[in-house]
Amino acid sequence: MLEITCNDRLGKKVRVKCNDDDTIGDLKKLIAAQTGTRADKIVLKKWYTIFKDHVTLADYEIHDGMNLELYYQ
Amino acid sequence: MASKTTAKCSHTLDTGEHKRISKKMFHQHNNKNTPSAYKQVRKHNKSDHTCIVMGSKKHKEKDREGKKKRKHRSRSRSRERKRRHRDRSRSTDRDALEFLQKERGYPDSREIAERNQPQDNYYGDSQDYSHRDYPSSSAMEYREEHDNNQTSGDGSILSIEETNRLRAKLGLKPLEVSDSKGEDKSKKSDGVHVPAVNLGQLRKTESLREKMVNKKTQREMEKKLRTVKGLGDSDSEDEDASAWVLKSRKLQQEKEMAEKRAKMLEEMDEDFGIGSLVEQEFKKDKRYTQQDLRGLKVEHSLEKFEEGRNVVLTLKDKGVLDEEEGDVLVNVNIQDDERAEKNIENKKSKPDYKPYDEPEYDEYGMLKPSNLLSKYDEEIEGAKKESFVLGSGGSYDAAHEKRMAEIRQALRSQGQSLQMAPPTLLTEYLTPEEMEAAKFKKVKKKVRKIRSKAAILKADDLLPLSDATSTQDYGSRSRGRGRIEVDDTEESNEGAEQKMDIKQEIVVQAESDSLPIKIELDDSDLIGPDEDLAGVAIEEEDVQNELQGMLARARKLKLKKERQATQVIDLIKPEQEESISKELAVNIILNSTSEFCRNLGEIPTYGLAGNREEDREEIMDMELEMMEQRKKKEEQDETTGGWNEVDIDDNPVDIRPEEASVLEEEPIAHVGVGSALKLAMKKGYLEDEAPKKLPTLSTKYLELQAQNYTIQDKRYDDLDEKNRKRDRYQGGMITEFKEKDSYKPDVKLDYVDDSGRNLSAKEAFRQLSHRFHGKGSGKKKTEKRSKKVEEELLMKRMSSTDTPLNTLSLLKDKQKTEKSPYIVLSGSKGFTSNNIVKPT
Numbered sequence: 001m002l003e004i005t006c007n008d009r010l011g012k013k014v015r016v017k018c019n020d021d022d023t024i025g026d027l028k029k030l031i032a033a034q035t036g037t038r039a040d041k042i043v044l045k046k047w048y049t050i051f052k053d054h055v056t057l058a059d060y061e062i063h064d065g066m067n068l069e070l071y072y073q
Numbered sequence: 074m075a076s077k078t079t080a081k082c083s084h085t086l087d088t089g090e091h092k093r094i095s096k097k098m099f100h101q102h103n104n105k106n107t108p109s110a111y112k113q114v115r116k117h118n119k120s121d122h123t124c125i126v127m128g129s130k131k132h133k134e135k136d137r138e139g140k141k142k143r144k145h146r147s148r149s150r151s152r153e154r155k156r157r158h159r160d161r162s163r164s165t166d167r168d169a170l171e172f173l174q175k176e177r178g179y180p181d182s183r184e185i186a187e188r189n190q191p192q193d194n195y196y197g198d199s200q201d202y203s204h205r206d207y208p209s210s211s212a213m214e215y216r217e218e219h220d221n222n223q224t225s226g227d228g229s230i231l232s233i234e235e236t237n238r239l240r241a242k243l244g245l246k247p248l249e250v251s252d253s254k255g256e257d258k259s260k261k262s263d264g265v266h267v268p269a270v271n272l273g274q275l276r277k278t279e280s281l282r283e284k285m286v287n288k289k290t291q292r293e294m295e296k297k298l299r300t301v302k303g304l305g306d307s308d309s310e311d312e313d314a315s316a317w318v319l320k321s322r323k324l325q326q327e328k329e330m331a332e333k334r335a336k337m338l339e340e341m342d343e344d345f346g347i348g349s350l351v352e353q354e355f356k357k358d359k360r361y362t363q364q365d366l367r368g369l370k371v372e373h374s375l376e377k378f379e380e381g382r383n384v385v386l387t388l389k390d391k392g393v394l395d396e397e398e399g400d401v402l403v404n405v406n407i408q409d410d411e412r413a414e415k416n417i418e419n420k421k422s423k424p425d426y427k428p429y430d431e432p433e434y435d436e437y438g439m440l441k442p443s444n445l446l447s448k449y450d451e452e453i454e455g456a457k458k459e460s461f462v463l464g465s466g467g468s469y470d471a472a473h474e475k476r477m478a479e480i481r482q483a484l485r486s487q488g489q490s491l492q493m494a495p496p497t498l499l500t501e502y503l504t505p506e507e508m509e510a511a512k513f514k515k516v517k518k519k520v521r522k523i524r525s526k527a528a529i530l531k532a533d534d535l536l537p538l539s540d541a542t543s544t545q546d547y548g549s550r551s552r553g554r555g556r557i558e559v560d561d562t563e564e565s566n567e568g569a570e571q572k573m574d575i576k577q578e579i580v581v582q583a584e585s586d587s588l589p590i591k592i593e594l595d596d597s598d599l600i601g602p603d604e605d606l607a608g609v610a611i612e613e614e615d616v617q618n619e620l621q622g623m624l625a626r627a628r629k630l631k632l633k634k635e636r637q638a639t640q641v642i643d644l645i646k647p648e649q650e651e652s653i654s655k656e657l658a659v660n661i662i663l664n665s666t667s668e669f670c671r672n673l674g675e676i677p678t679y680g681l682a683g684n685r686e687e688d689r690e691e692i693m694d695m696e697l698e699m700m701e702q703r704k705k706k707e708e709q710d711e712t713t714g715g716w717n718e719v720d721i722d723d724n725p726v727d728i729r730p731e732e733a734s735v736l737e738e739e740p741i742a743h744v745g746v747g748s749a750l751k752l753a754m755k756k757g758y759l760e761d762e763a764p765k766k767l768p769t770l771s772t773k774y775l776e777l778q779a780q781n782y783t784i785q786d787k788r789y790d791d792l793d794e795k796n797r798k799r800d801r802y803q804g805g806m807i808t809e810f811k812e813k814d815s816y817k818p819d820v821k822l823d824y825v826d827d828s829g830r831n832l833s834a835k836e837a838f839r840q841l842s843h844r845f846h847g848k849g850s851g852k853k854k855t856e857k858r859s860k861k862v863e864e865e866l867l868m869k870r871m872s873s874t875d876t877p878l879n880t881l882s883l884l885k886d887k888q889k890t891e892k893s894p895y896i897v898l899s900g901s902k903g904f905t906s907n908n909i910v911k912p913t
Contacts, residue, residue: 001250016231020249026243029243034229
């Protein structure tokens, strides 16, 4: 289990618990549940890499306590 | 728990109060997410606490209560932390909390969470700001359910159960909770470092295992072998001597018993009197006679035995185990002979491969097929040996063999050998036989028997023969000798003769007019007089009529042509008559194909429209007549009714009817010169006023004509398109100027300037160009050019022996006049240079 902080810099910051082998899509769903935005409108970024839905967190080497940028499309 | 702690440390502030303070602090820093703020709060609390403690106790007691204080502090700190945790349970890191709790000796994060719930309820006032920043409805809904766990702050956090529930809703597997942290760590360490396997130990264990296996297999083998007897282990039965003795005794006893039995049987035989009989049977005829030789095989060829000579034959040696039946008789000497023969044969060392060897024949003289690699036959199948079997009485009858030999001989004599006779040298002289052959044979005169028969002709013979000739006419004679059968084919022959006459007549007429018109009539139209018409069925009248009609047309045509010719003659001068007459000597050939072709070219509406011309009419008359006749017939048919016949070939397809109607009818050029002229007139190749300028003028007047001959700038290309097209097909000016064939003028263009000097091409062009542009070159250039021309002129005039100023000739003249061999060039008396004058 790991916990990730997602922050759009407009007032939403959530900490999400998730598994290593969750996909980004799953993470988005979780974020959606916590923030109340639709999952398909969420874009997760780290610097300039936009994370793709079908890839797991482990593959993106997202570790515990990492900060992801939260954008909306 | 909180109450407990407060009870324990009475000197500290009331927890409620403390809480209030801390809460205040939080209110201040509520919206700040930064850890610095958090730290501040912490620090503040700590300091607060300490100051309170300090306030409550006196400085003197400080040392004494040092331990205690420390203890308190720690306790209070823990309490504080707990509180803080309660306050900001959602804002702090869960893991960090858990870690802390573990340090403290708390059992599990979950338990804490459970414990926290009522505590949170206990601090009911903390709920009011927990809702603050959650705008979305779904999140709100969710929060209503799990109100107690939620705190806001810098971000929203869900507990593990909450997340698990959420994940279950989303269809994800539950979180891998950090219960198995140790395992996780071990897992992680797996990846990091795995201690190397001790190879030595591994080898040891391996060897041990091998030993064990070996032992096991050995044991099994031994177990197996225990049941099987070895070679050394003797049978237990024969082992002792007593048993052997017993065995041998038994055998002896048996023998004795058998003897006894035999005796018994003999006695019984004696009793019955059979014994003598049996003996007789056995002893009967023991001699070996000739009869016994029957069926014995003698392994020699029959030729080895000669009549009247004794040969001792012995039984052939035989292997003991040989199962071959029958005895074989052999003579040792003959065998030796055979062996020697074979040796000699082997010594000859014949070549194995005999491609052109004579073929072998079998006993009946038939060709024996030779096997491939027959040389190995002997080695494979063993040597073949000739043999014969003795018959009854030990004799062998060779008569059969003899007969066979005879037959073979006969057959061989019948065969033809393909061998050529050996070549012989030719002698230069003829042999007597050849002489005989070379003599000329007298040619016998062949006396014709027929003649002799004819000579003896009798009246009786003659009569039936003549009859036969009269009745059986093969036609050859009548055809060959022009004899005319009178009876049947008279009429047809008459017709033929008539035709011939007509033809001759035509020719004669043509000759007389110097206009020979040859009329060729095809076989289909006219049948020659020398053709045998016997048996040919013709509608003679029809043919004759047709022919007559045709001839009449031809005559008419001829007359018409004459008329035309006279017209032309009128037009052209009488001097040209010759050439014209030549021109008019056109051969008109009438045959079926030409007729057909002419028909094809005809304008279909021509005859029907009534716009025909005179000449046309003449030519077409025949066809038209026939057509008319057909039409009449058709009309008749129509009147009668019934089937109508379709008129097929008369009217070819209408090609350009509108042209025919719109344009004036064109005269046909090919009929005669007159019509050709007409056509030329119409087309404008010729002009009415100048008929003398015909292209067909005779060579005599050509020169005269040429004097005032001017080229008329006539452009044929501005005739309109239609005319041109027609020209292409019907021929406009096809006639060529044959007379001018040899005329090839040698043209040379010379350009001359004003003074009459010949100009080069370059100069000529300059002149032309100047004239064209209306301006010449400038003054200087003209001067230069004129100078050049002058120089050139001078150069031409200059003699090769003198200077350009002719000084030499002047000098000579002077010398002549002076009569001196010198000239004084300077000085008052002599010449001055002035005296030498330039030649003009």
